[in-house]
Amino acid sequence: MDSLIDLGYWGLFIGSFLASTIVPFSADLLLIGVLALGGNVWGCLLIATVGNWLGGLTSYWIGWLGKWKWLERWFKVKPEQLSRQKSRIDKYGYGLAFFTWLPFVGDLFAIALGFYKVNPKLSAFYMLLGRFLRFLVWILLYLHFADRFVHFITR
Template sequence: MLDLFSWDWWQSLFGEHRLWIMFASAFLSSTVLPGNSEIIFLTIAAPLLWSGSHHFSIEVQSLLWVAVIGNTLGSLTTYVLGRWLPAFNKPPQNAGLGWALEKTQRYGSLMLFFSWLPIIGDVFCAVAGWLRLNWLACLIFITLGKIVRYVFLLFLGVAFL
C-alpha cells in the first residue's frame, strides 16, 4: 500500500519521475490552468546543483529542456484554443484583454517572447491564435522566451536558495 504521507514515498517519486513531473507542471502552468512550474523547477534543480552537478551537467540540462518543451507546448495549446475562438466585432470589455489585443496587433508574434509572464502571457498566446498569426514565428518567440525564463531561474533562482 502506498503511504502518501511518507517522506520516503515523495522522495522516491521525485527521484524516479522528476522529468515527467517537470513536464506536466510546465505544460499545465502555461495553459489557461493555474500552476507554478517555477517552484517545481527549482525544487528539482536545487538538489542536483547542491549535489555537485554543474549547470551544464546532463541532469540539469535535461531538466531545463524538459521544462522549456513542456512550457512551449502548453503555450501552443493555448494558441490553438485561441484559433478556435469565434470572431467578434466589438471591442473587448476587459481592459487586460484589450491591452493584450492592441499590443499583439501592433507587434505581432514578437509579443509572444513575453508568453512566460503570469496571466497576461496566456492571453498573448490566445490572442495570437485568434488573430491567426504565423504559427512558426509564434513557436520561435514562445520558445525563446521560455528558454530565457528557465535559464534565468537556473542561474539566479538557485543562487538565492
C-alpha cells in the same frame, strides 16, 4: 506540487505544460525543486522549456479555433472591441509571443495570437525563445544561490 516533484523529470514536464495553460501553477518552483533534488541542469532546462512551450502552443491553438461570432454572441463583445484589440495585436505581432511566459497575461497573449492568426511559425519560435530564457535565468539564479535554495526547500 510535492507529487509532481516526486515524479522527477516527468513531473517537471507535466507541471511545466500545465503551468503554461490556464491552470494556475508555478513551473519555476517546480524546476527549482527538481534541481534541488539533484536533477541534471541541462535536462531540467530542456524538459521545462519544451513542456512549457507545448502548453503555450496549446493555448495558441485554442485561440486559433476561436471565432469572432462566438465572442460576440456568448460574451457580448462588440465587433468594435475585437477590431481595436486586433489592431493592438497586429501592432506588436509575434513579438508578443516572447512574453507568453509571463504570469496571468501570458496565457491571454498566446490565446489572442492564435485567435488573430498571427504567424504560427514566428509565434512558436518567439514563444520558445522567451520560455527558454526564462528557465535559463531561473537556473542561473539557482546555481548562484543553490545553498540557500536547498536549505529553504529542505527545512
